[in-house]
Amino acid sequence: QKEVEQNSGPLSVPEGAIASLNCTYSDRGSQSFFWYRQYSGKSPELIMSIYSNGDQEDGRFTAQLNKASQYVSLLIRDSQPSDSATYLCAASYNNNDMRFGAGTRLTVKP
Amino acid sequence: DAGVIQSPRHEVTEMGQEVTLRCKPISGHNSLFWYRQTMMRGLELLIYFNNNVPIDDSGMPEDRFSAKMPNASFSTLKIQPSEPRDSAVYFCASSRLRQPQHFGDGTRLSIL
Numbered sequence: 001q002k003e004v005e006q007n008s009g010p011l012s013v014p015e016g017a018i019a020s021l022n023c024t025y026s027d028r029g030s031q032s033f034f035w036y037r038q039y040s041g042k043s044p045e046l047i048m049s050i051y052s053n054g055d056q057e058d059g060r061f062t063a064q065l066n067k068a069s070q071y072v073s074l075l076i077r078d079s080q081p082s083d084s085a086t087y088l089c090a091a092s093y094n095n096n097d098m099r100f101g102a103g104t105r106l107t108v109k110p
Numbered sequence: 111d112a113g114v115i116q117s118p119r120h121e122v123t124e125m126g127q128e129v130t131l132r133c134k135p136i137s138g139h140n141s142l143f144w145y146r147q148t149m150m151r152g153l154e155l156l157i158y159f160n161n162n163v164p165i166d167d168s169g170m171p172e173d174r175f176s177a178k179m180p181n182a183s184f185s186t187l188k189i190q191p192s193e194p195r196d197s198a199v200y201f202c203a204s205s206r207l208r209q210p211q212h213f214g215d216g217t218r219l220s221i222l
Binding site for chain 1: 143152153155158165166201208210211212213214215216
């Protein structure tokens with residue numbers, strides 16, 4: 001069974017802090033990894049993609065991938081209340097069939 | 111550019127009725143995905159198509175569910191007969207082959 005595991009949270013951080021979201025996956029054949037943000041009542045929105053070991057940065061967001069440990073993380077620097085949402089980790093096993101974790105609910109408190 | 115377009119946005123119907131959900135993918139995208147999201151089970155992939163051909167329907171829960179993609183710009187997901195446990199938000203997503211997926215706004219389905 002292909003699985004993507006996330007801590008469901010909720011994760012609460014103060015405004016301006018770093019939020020750290022973690023994800024593990026079970027299939028070593030996974031090739032592509034994604035972070036989606038989903039606001040309540042809205043659809044998932046792609047915020048980061050990462051395909052190789054190391055860090056991928058985009059503005060306040062950094063995705064980290066460690067294939068040896070089968071671990072993916074998302075760091076959000078200078079967290080803002082508008083970052084409050086559920087963050088979904090996804091792994092693609094054949095570059096098409098994407099499996100999602102259950103999501104981590106993040107709350108950034110002003 | 112228009113995103114993935116789903117209709118209807120909301121559907122309320124009685125159990126036993128046929129439900130048809132519709133999706134128009136982003137132009138130029140050749141992969142299309144149907145997902146179901148519930149609080150209990152999260153986001154589940156039901157079926158996906160590449161170039162209008164169904165590739166993996168192992169996530170379709172029962173024979174009551176069927177999906178078609180008659181052309182590159184249209185897909186349907188049908189539930190017949192519908193049951194209360196089918197109540198969920200159904201998302202359609204599309205992508206270029208092996209690229210990240212973009213989601214529609216979803217259809218919130220309630221079966222009474």
